[in-house]
Amino acid sequence: xxxxxxxTQTGLLSYLRSIPLFRRDPLVAADPVTDRALISVIAIMxxxxxxxxxxxxxxxxxxxxxxxxxxxxxxxxxxxxxxxxIEADIVRASDILRxxxxxxxxxxxxxxxxxxxxEPWLGSASAIxxxxxxxxxxxxxxxxxxxxxxxLGKAIxxxxxxxxxxxxxxWTRRLERISDLFMIASLSALFLVLAATGLAIVFATRGAxxxxxxxxxxxxxxxxxxRYIAAQFQRHFAxxxxxxxxxxxxxxxxxxxxxxxxxxxxxxxxxxxxxSGLALPGSEMMLATMLVIxxxxxxxxxxxxxxxxxxxxxxx
Amino acid sequence: xxxxxxxxxxxxxxxxxHPTPTTLRKVESSLQAIANRPVGELVRFENVGLRYGxxxxxxxxxxxxxxxxSFQFLTGASGTGKTTLLRLIMQxxxxxxxxxxxxxxDTSQLNKDGLTALRRRMGIVFQDFRLLDHLTxxxxxxxxxxxxxxxxxxxxxxxxxxxxxxxxxxxxxxxPAVLSGGEKQRASIARALVAxxxxxxxxxxxxxxxxxxxxxxxxxxxxxxxxxxxxxxxTHDLSLMDQIxxxxxxxxxDRRLYIASGHD
Numbered sequence: 111x112x113x114x115x116x117x118t119q120t121g122l123l124s125y126l127r128s129i130p131l132f133r134r135d136p137l138v139a140a141d142p143v144t145d146r147a148l149i150s151v152i153a154i155m156x157x158x159x160x161x162x163x164x165x166x167x168x169x170x171x172x173x174x175x176x177x178x179x180x181x182x183x184x185x186x187x188x189x190x191x192x193x194x195x196i197e198a199d200i201v202r203a204s205d206i207l208r209x210x211x212x213x214x215x216x217x218x219x220x221x222x223x224x225x226x227x228x229e230p231w232l233g234s235a236s237a238i239x240x241x242x243x244x245x246x247x248x249x250x251x252x253x254x255x256x257x258x259x260x261x262l263g264k265a266i267x268x269x270x271x272x273x274x275x276x277x278x279x280x281w282t283r284r285l286e287r288i289s290d291l292f293m294i295a296s297l298s299a300l301f302l303v304l305a306a307t308g309l310a311i312v313f314a315t316r317g318a319x320x321x322x323x324x325x326x327x328x329x330x331x332x333x334x335x336x337r338y339i340a341a342q343f344q345r346h347f348a349x350x351x352x353x354x355x356x357x358x359x360x361x362x363x364x365x366x367x368x369x370x371x372x373x374x375x376x377x378x379x380x381x382x383x384x385x386s387g388l389a390l391p392g393s394e395m396m397l398a399t400m401l402v403i404x405x406x407x408x409x410x411x412x413x414x415x416x417x418x419x420x421x422x423x424x425x426x
Numbered sequence: 427x428x429x430x431x432x433x434x435x436x437x438x439x440x441x442x443x444h445p446t447p448t449t450l451r452k453v454e455s456s457l458q459a460i461a462n463r464p465v466g467e468l469v470r471f472e473n474v475g476l477r478y479g480x481x482x483x484x485x486x487x488x489x490x491x492x493x494x495x496s497f498q499f500l501t502g503a504s505g506t507g508k509t510t511l512l513r514l515i516m517q518x519x520x521x522x523x524x525x526x527x528x529x530x531x532d533t534s535q536l537n538k539d540g541l542t543a544l545r546r547r548m549g550i551v552f553q554d555f556r557l558l559d560h561l562t563x564x565x566x567x568x569x570x571x572x573x574x575x576x577x578x579x580x581x582x583x584x585x586x587x588x589x590x591x592x593x594x595x596x597x598x599x600x601x602p603a604v605l606s607g608g609e610k611q612r613a614s615i616a617r618a619l620v621a622x623x624x625x626x627x628x629x630x631x632x633x634x635x636x637x638x639x640x641x642x643x644x645x646x647x648x649x650x651x652x653x654x655x656x657x658x659x660x661t662h663d664l665s666l667m668d669q670i671x672x673x674x675x676x677x678x679x680d681r682r683l684y685i686a687s688g689h690d
Contacts, residue, residue, distance in 0.1 A: 329569075329573060330545070332570040332573060333546035333573055
């Protein structure tokens with residue numbers, strides 16, 4: 111272009127200029143204030159979309175993790191039956207469980223342990239000493255080769271009347287339903303955020319084209335066709351969209367990584383008190399964020415392309 | 427250029443119901459030559475009328491033509507439709523009635539690509555320059571070549587040479603904001619000339635400059651005309667028109683166009 115530019119636009123700089131993200135698009139008069147505002151809006155939208163996608167992925171992973179945990183454990187509950195000695199029923203039921211193929215471990219909760227479980231509702235163990243407390247047996251099963259739970263439940267009930275086997279199926283179903291609802295809500299939010307991003311691009315593109323109407327007219331008169339003019343505007347706004355997307359996505363990634371680090375240390379501290387079942391942000395969530403950034407770039411490109419072609423027809 | 431001579435062979439098929447392949451090749455070649463023959467007139471208006479909205483016609487029954495390599499002025503009092511007529515030629519406006527042909531093509535049949543192709547054969551100098559403020563003089567002048575998809579390396583030298591020719595060699599790297607009215611006008615003229623158009627339309631190109639610069643700008647147009655470009659300059663400056671002997675004058679008055687030779 112100029113002599114000085116000739117010298118500077120060589121090597122790496124020339125190569126960078128050939129990449130659309132860094133290429134100058136001088137025919138579209140840049141408005142720094144509008145461009146910066148648009149990048150900010152898209153960055154915020156991308157951040158929200160990435161966090162929404164991350165939350166959906168987090169919920170899905172956690173639910174799946176819980177389902178696996180619940181599917182590998184069943185509980186046998188023995189209710190006291192009048193004067194029938196419950197300890198003998200427990201021994202008989204335990205023997206059957208231990209002798210069943212597919213059962214990996216059996217843990218009998220003592221009367222004290224059972225009373226402790228009821229403490230939050232019924233008060234201290236001494237206050238309920240005289241009450242007929244149901245007893246529990248926690249049974250771990252091989253999820254790959256589980257025993258026939260219906261037959262097992264029937265066999266236990268035969269030797270210990272009042273015993274019942276809970277395979278947590280109701281809980282699993284509820285979890286599945288909650289997980290599905292959360293996923294639908296998250297995907298809807300993601301769709302809305304992407305739609306809002308597209309609209310922001312549409313309005314910005316229309317505004318810029320209206321502001322550059324005279325330039326478009328001059329370009330037409332000097333022999334530019336619609337494709338050429340559209341490409342200039344489309345590239346300008348697609349690049350702005352990608353810039354905003356990358357900024358918002360990177361912030362979301364940093365937050366997710368921070369959550370992962372903080373979450374990991376929390377699991378170490380509180381393991382066994384409720385945190386161990388959480389699926390912390392992992393590579394899937396990072397991939398989801400990358401996907402959101404790509405989607406934002408795609409939405410920006412498509413929205414600006416459609417708007418440019420519609421507007422240019424009207425201006426021409 | 428439009429004055430290029432093109433030969434084609436006359437082939438008589440009236441007595442030959444079964445032409446040989448050689449004859450057919452001759453026919454095909456002759457038809458191709460006919461299709462490629464130079465256009466006789468660059469611009470042709472036939473009974474063109476233009477009305478804005480539902481009012482009376484701004485231009486009525488305008489008929490004229492512009493020949494290749496010709497030089498003409500379009501004149502008339504302010505408000506008589508000089509700019510409107512230019513806008514009709516550059517296809518910024520469509521006539522209400524009548525026929526406009528550009529480079530031998532009826533413009534009513536043109537699609538967008540066809541219109542773009544025709545505009546690339548024209549150069550336009552706007553009254554208000556219409557330079558892009560965020561581009562340098564060089565970038566503004568190179569724009570018609572850039573939009574044609576040419577690589578900068580292929581036109582850098584010719585744009586630079588043209589800028590020196592119009593006296594803007596030292597100002598090629600500045601934006602229009604720092605140019606004077608006359609410099610902007612010269613940049614605008616350079617932009618119109620850079621693609622070596624067959625027809626140059628100039629709307630009051632000397633309207634914003636002093637008489638001395640006006641004469642120099644006119645010399646530019648004369649030089650371009652000598653190198654083969656047909657020129658149409660819209661102006662109401664009689665002294666400017668007097669400087670070119672033999673130039674045709676298209677005079678707009680009472681919504682009609684009257685044609686006078688340069689000696690009338």
